[in-house]
Amino acid sequence: MPTATYDGTPVPVDDEGFFTDPGRWTEPMAEQIAKEAGIDTLTDRHWTVIRFMRTQYAExxxxxxxxxxxxxxxxxxxxxxxxxxxxxAKTAAKIAGIPKPRGCI
Known part of the structure; x- marks a missing residue:
């Protein structure tokens, strides 16, 4: 299984770079993942979506x-x-450290 390193920690990811174990994600990792996705700074509005994504995934x-x-x-x-x-949905899920949502291509 592939791995990616964020905030100095190797984490398992799928072939598209989505976390396979969301429990390994931390907020400092999100900043790095966002930069890779072309988002320089995560604003409060970004964090609203990221936290919502994680809550929905958990539920x-x-x-x-x-x-x-x-x-x-x-x-x-x-x-x-x-x-x-x-x-x-796809970009926010990746930054939030959850698997790609069903229905995303």
Whole structure:
């Protein structure tokens, strides 16, 4: 299984770079993952989405889709695309250290 190193810690990831063990994720890792995704600085709004993604994953076993994110996270779909331009659900899941949400390509 591939690994990636964030914040000096090797973590198991899948072939697309998504964490396979979300329990290994830490907030300092998120900053590095975001930079790799082209997001220089995580704002409070980014953190709202990231924490929401982690909570949803813990409760449901998968991250929410963009549609669900836009309806339930407190961040509109339009803003989600501004925060995570390369695909909100997929990019936010990767930064949040959870597996890729079902339905993401």
């Amino acid at each position: 449901k076993g998968t991250g929410p889709t963009v549609r669900v994110l836009g309806k339930t996270s407190g961040v509109s779909v339009k803003e989600l695309y501004l925060l995570f331009p390369k695909g909100p």
